[in-house]
Amino acid sequence: MKKPKLADVAKLAEVSPTTVSRVLNDRGYIGEKTRKKVYAAMEELNYYPNEIARSLFINKTFIVGVIFPTTSNPFYGQLIYHLENVCESLGYKVLLCNSGGREDKERAYLEMLQRHQVDGIIAGAHNRGIDLYKKSRMPIVSFDRILADHIPVVSSDNYRGGELATQHLIDRGCKKIIHINGPRELETPANLRRDAYEDTMKKNNLPYRTYEISDTYLEDLFNENLDLEAVFASDDMIASKVINEAKNRGIRVPEDLKVIGYDGAEAVRMLLPDLSTIQQPIEEIARVSVEILMEQINQSDNFEVKNVTLPVELIKGKTT
Amino acid sequence: MKKPKLADVAKLAEVSPTTVSRVLNDRGYIGEKTRKKVYAAMEELNYYPNEIARSLFINKTFIVGVIFPTTSNPFYGQLIYHLENVCESLGYKVLLCNSGGREDKERAYLEMLQRHQVDGIIAGAHNRGIDLYKKSRMPIVSFDRILADHIPVVSSDNYRGGELATQHLIDRGCKKIIHINGPRELETPANLRRDAYEDTMKKNNLPYRTYEISDTYLEDLFNENLDLEAVFASDDMIASKVINEAKNRGIRVPEDLKVIGYDGAEAVRMLLPDLSTIQQPIEEIARVSVEILMEQINQSDNFEVKNVTLPVELIKGKTT
DNA sequence: TTGTATGCGTTATCAG
């Protein structure tokens, strides 16, 4: 019992395959009774059109490839949720790629997506040195990372976010403020958070210091800064770790130590409603990313590369 | 400048398309120098085989459809992460579907996946009354929900989990223990958590009461149970809400109120390391689900439906 | 060891 195809429907309905195709796509004029017959036959056979064959012919798959580190992280999980939602509303499907932060996997995915003829790619896996992006002529939108000259970047205002967070801590009366960030990479807009922190501290004549993630950064942070007053973590997961470590050391938050994070994913807001953070406009990022991707897909010729920066918001919780 | 196809490579390499195909798939005998020529041509043209055309011919896409409520939820996000990982390791890609808990969307996705000729489906979106599953002859594995007689179900041991959680609270000396759960639905193994709670309470001659999620369940819970000693929440997000509400009311956890959740997603464990919970074997669930799906895909004839129940683990945190 | 012809399931073109 194989899958019925268009020809089977045609035979049962006693018409030609062309006619069935016409009914299916509502193209050209068709007699009312033939249409009925065709629908009946489709129903009876439980027929579904084969999108693969269709894709091959029209040279378009209506699939968007989405590459991010992991759906396991609440921020990416939510971003991907919205990306998928927006795509779906436009008739596009999403092929999911978890790079797991590995450059080789990202490269492999990228090639796989090309072979699979996806109509476009949204990439937010932050690996370095993947020149495949540069060579590719495929519609691509990048989240938070410069991939190549011709690839538009969507991000939220990381510099402003860093400024808001730092200034907020200063306004709260803190002077000894430490920043935690991932390892510095070139071309990553997320590092603007660090620049903003350092600039803002300078502007206020305060000493600044950034810890980069390592096996021991947490202990180091606390051991080396007994006079610590506040921490600006570059994401909420890190902020949470700082808070928990403080708790374990008997340091009270916010009385003895103020902590602010970054991202504001829904799940984190729910689990840690007290956490102060910089809220990224996650749904908006998704909306705009897909929008720009669609522009490329629909007019791949004279398409003008424009980067978009979305506003962030300071959430004053109870940890500051 | 269109995409190069196999014939273009053949022309450049001065061989026939068949030969190129052979090189590509490493089939049959090929001369060493021809192979070299072909590879060179592929390189020069930046050629990628068209998987769509290939799929159409071999009648197989190596795509698995994955339907869940939302990647935004840490538990599903992590489960999907692992599902994608396992699939990738077997050469399969994942088409992501967020049902958002809506039955109409799930139905639409299901149809879309059929049209797209996916080789199989893993479904964990818990809607009711989708008979499409019953009619479908496609390889399907369900997570935590009975969809049809012929569809295997993978779940962790929900009854045992409910037992562990309840007994743990009793062991901690609690008598007035309330359970919170989603609305009761038929055929959902997750409701076994509730059954286990009620059975365990009965067995210990303790009064039991289950609150179902509603707009006011949290307030009701606290207002109607001034002598409340413990809460067993059917997932960690709910547990977190209970803890926060308690905090707002000046009720200390765990001194005045003990709370245990369910799921134990990585992100939640990181954000709320103190939370007692029942840990589901998320990675294992993913591994087994894909495994069973592959069995169906590879021998769709005499395939024996077997459900699998995986063990859970009690995590004793500081909230109990 | 390599090439030719055919078909996978669909749609567009062009005739009727």
Add this chain to the structure above:
DNA sequence: CTGATAACGCATACAA
């Protein structure tokens, strides 16, 4: 209003 035919890009059976 409807039908025959070719084509999308690839892989197989069969020849050479």
